Amino acid sequence: MNIMDNQNKITVLFLCVHNSARSQMAEAFLKKYGGDRFSVESAGLEPGTLNPVVVDVMKELNIDISQNKTKGVFEFVKSGRLFDFVITVCDEKTAQQCPVFPGITRRLHWDFEDPSSFNGTIDERKARTRIVREKIETAIMRWVKSFEL
Numbered sequence: 001m002n003i004m005d006n007q008n009k010i011t012v013l014f015l016c017v018h019n020s021a022r023s024q025m026a027e028a029f030l031k032k033y034g035g036d037r038f039s040v041e042s043a044g045l046e047p048g049t050l051n052p053v054v055v056d057v058m059k060e061l062n063i064d065i066s067q068n069k070t071k072g073v074f075e076f077v078k079s080g081r082l083f084d085f086v087i088t089v090c091d092e093k094t095a096q097q098c099p100v101f102p103g104i105t106r107r108l109h110w111d112f113e114d115p116s117s118f119n120g121t122i123d124e125r126k127a128r129t130r131i132v133r134e135k136i137e138t139a140i141m142r143w144v145k146s147f148e149l
Helices: 022-037 052-059 073-079 122-145
Strands: 010-016 038-044 085-088 106-109
Touching: 010 022, 010 073, 022 038, 022 052, 022 122, 038 073, 052 122
Parallel strands: 010 038, 010 085, 085 106
Antiparallel strands: none
């Protein structure tokens, strides 16, 4: 099975609603754990602004996403970009709104809570965001390991 791009990398696109939290974390973790084997990007249905709580909790792990830009998924569709994997990290209903990419794209769905929807004090929102961060990190680590045969 050849799922590599012309640079011998597995191409991955993480999608969520605003590209402000979950997909940004997933992209950062795949860059960390996937090394040179993956070419990874993230995007949203309606690009927003980076969630500052997410930026803070990622910094706790020495991962700086503060300079990342949010991107819209339709930019990738219009450009004709091909991906081996498109992974939605939002709820199932939202994931169904994501466009279909041409080619032999494998579509996966990982449902994570949206940190942008968390209420409460900053400490409460950070605590809940850390839980989501850990779930995303665990999912990425397991997924990367599945390629090691």
